[in-house]
Amino acid sequence: MRSPAAKISLVTGAGSGLGRATALAMAARGDRVVICDRDERGLDATAFAINATPGTVTAAVCDVSSSAGAEKVVAIALEAFGGLDYAVNNAGVEGARGPLDDYDDAEWRRVMSINLDGVFFCMKAEIAAMLERGAGAIVNVGSTASLGGVAGMAAYTASKHGVIGLTKAAALDYAARNIRVNAICPGSFRTPMSERLFGADMGGMAADTPMKRLGTVEEIAQVILFLCSNASSFMTGAALPVEGGKRAR
Numbered sequence: 001m002r003s004p005a006a007k008i009s010l011v012t013g014a015g016s017g018l019g020r021a022t023a024l025a026m027a028a029r030g031d032r033v034v035i036c037d038r039d040e041r042g043l044d045a046t047a048f049a050i051n052a053t054p055g056t057v058t059a060a061v062c063d064v065s066s067s068a069g070a071e072k073v074v075a076i077a078l079e080a081f082g083g084l085d086y087a088v089n090n091a092g093v094e095g096a097r098g099p100l101d102d103y104d105d106a107e108w109r110r111v112m113s114i115n116l117d118g119v120f121f122c123m124k125a126e127i128a129a130m131l132e133r134g135a136g137a138i139v140n141v142g143s144t145a146s147l148g149g150v151a152g153m154a155a156y157t158a159s160k161h162g163v164i165g166l167t168k169a170a171a172l173d174y175a176a177r178n179i180r181v182n183a184i185c186p187g188s189f190r191t192p193m194s195e196r197l198f199g200a201d202m203g204g205m206a207a208d209t210p211m212k213r214l215g216t217v218e219e220i221a222q223v224i225l226f227l228c229s230n231a232s233s234f235m236t237g238a239a240l241p242v243e244g245g246k247r248a249r
Contacts, residue, residue, distance in 0.1 A: 006030050006031060006032050006055075006056075007026075007030075007031045007032070007085040007086060007228075008031065008032045008033075008034075008077060008081040008082070008083050008084050008085045008086070009023075009026045009031045009032070009033050009034070009084075009085060009086040009087070009088070009228065010033075010034045010035075010036070010073065010074065010077050010084060010086070010087040010088065010126065011023040011026065011033065011034070011035050011036070011087075011088045011090060012036050012037070012064050012073070012088065012089050012090050012091040012118070012122060013036075013037055013090040013091030013092060013141075014035035014036060014037050014042075014043065014046050014090070015035075015037030015038075015039035015040075015041075015042025015043045015045070015046060016037075016039065016042045016046075016191070016192050017191035017192050017193065017217055018090055018141065018186070018191060018217045018220055018221065019035075019037065019046075019088075019090040019091070020042070020045075020046045020049070020217075021216075021217035021218050021220070021221040022088050022090065022217075022220075022221040022224050022225075023035045023046055023050060023057075024046070024049055024050060024053065024221075025218070025221040025222065025224070025225050026055065026086070026225065026228070027050040027053040027054070027055025027056075027057060028053045028054065028055065029054075029055070029225070030054045030055055031055050031056075031086070032055065032056045032057075032058075032080075032081045033050060033055055033056070033057050033058075034057075034058045034059075034060065034073065034076055034077040034080065034081070035047065035050075035057060035058070035059050035060070036059070036060040036061070036062050036064065036073040036076075036091075037061065037062075037091070038061065038062070038063050040061045043059050043060075043061060044059070046059070047059045056081075058076060058077070058080040058081070060072065060073045060076045064089075064091050064114075064118040064121060064122050065113040065114045065117055065118045065121070066121065067121045067124070067125075069121070070118070070121035070122045070124070070125045071121075071125045073122075073125075074122075074125035074126055074128075074129050075125075077129070078129060083129065083132070083133045084126060084129040084130055084133065084136060085130075085133065085135070085136055085137070085228075086136065086137050086138070086139075086228035087122065087123075087126040087130075087136070087137075087138045087139070088138075088139045088141065088224055088228065089118070089119045089122045089123065089126075089138065089139070089140045089141060090141040091114060091118055092114060092115045092118075092141065092159075092193075093110070093111060093114050093115065093156075093193075094111075094153070094156055094193050094196060095107055095108075095110070095111035095153065095155045095156050096155075097152040097153055098152055099152065100154045103154055103155065107155065108154075108155045111155035111156060111159055112155060112158070112159050112162075115156070115159035115160065115162075115163065116158075116159040116162040116163060116166070119140050119162075119163050119166055120166060123138060123140075123166065123170055123181070126138055127170070127174060127179060130179050131174075131177065131179070134178060135178040135179065136178075136179045136180075137179070137180045137181075137182070137227060137228050137229075137232075138170070138179070138180070138181045138182070139182055139183065139184060139224050139227045139228060140163050140164075140166065140167045140181070140182075140183040140184075141163075141183070141184060141186070142160050142163045142164055142167075142183045142184065142185045142186075142239060143156075143160040143185055143186060143187075144185050144186070144187045144241065144243050144246065144247070145157045145160045145161075146160040146161055146163060146164045146183070146185050146239060147164075147185055147239070147241065147247065163183060164183055164185075164239045167181050167182065167183040167237065167239060168237045168239075171236040171237030172237065175236050175237075180227075180232070180233075180235060180236040181236055181237065182227045182232070182235055182236060182237065182238045182239070182240070183238070183239045183240070184220065184223055184224060184227070184239075184240050184241075184242055185239055185240065185241045185242065185243070186215070186220050186242050186243065187209070187215065187241065187242065187243020187244060187246055188205040188206065188208070188209050188214050188215060188243060188244060188246075189214050189215035189216060189217060189219070189220060190214050190216070190217075191217060208246075209243070209244040209245065209246060210244055210245030210246065210248065210249070211244035211245055213244070214244075215242065215243070215244055219242070220242055223240060223242050227240075
């Protein structure tokens, strides 16, 4: 049986990559974890892996780019575990690449609906649940594209800049109500998304990083765990780069 003191955590985009690594790390410390993704097979694989940890898992196939989808997954957390302590809004897509003047309107809308609207809808539902509980912490997953431009990726860059703006606004709204909202901005590390963008051979990205290697999803997950813990109790509104030193140049 899980201890009543075990934390209740929610991770979106948990079917692969950073979302899966984060859910596993949370479960490894004993959290009761709700995972969601549109990819049912990926979600099942994550749930199977969590079953080998001290944690407990509930999986939900949903699309957080709609308010109904975001409300659904938070409702599942409340029904399954009775509350919500931590939430990691990780679901995102890279979108098509190309110059802005030739960018497809529908593709722009798709990227923004998942990467930015999805974070907004999730935070609305998550914060409502955390206010009932009297405390909570949220981590939104941005990108180094949240901190600078990326040629040929206008929609992705704009959406990830928006994530930081939402993070800071929400942090100020709820700072006095015991809800912390932070963001991480990962750089060069290997995920299914980065392989789609840059190909399986990512040696050039590694060489361009001061640490001369790619990061791992497990390393990024440890930063998320720090933000979803009492160790970061005086942090809110931060956007932490996790990128091997690139921003130090």
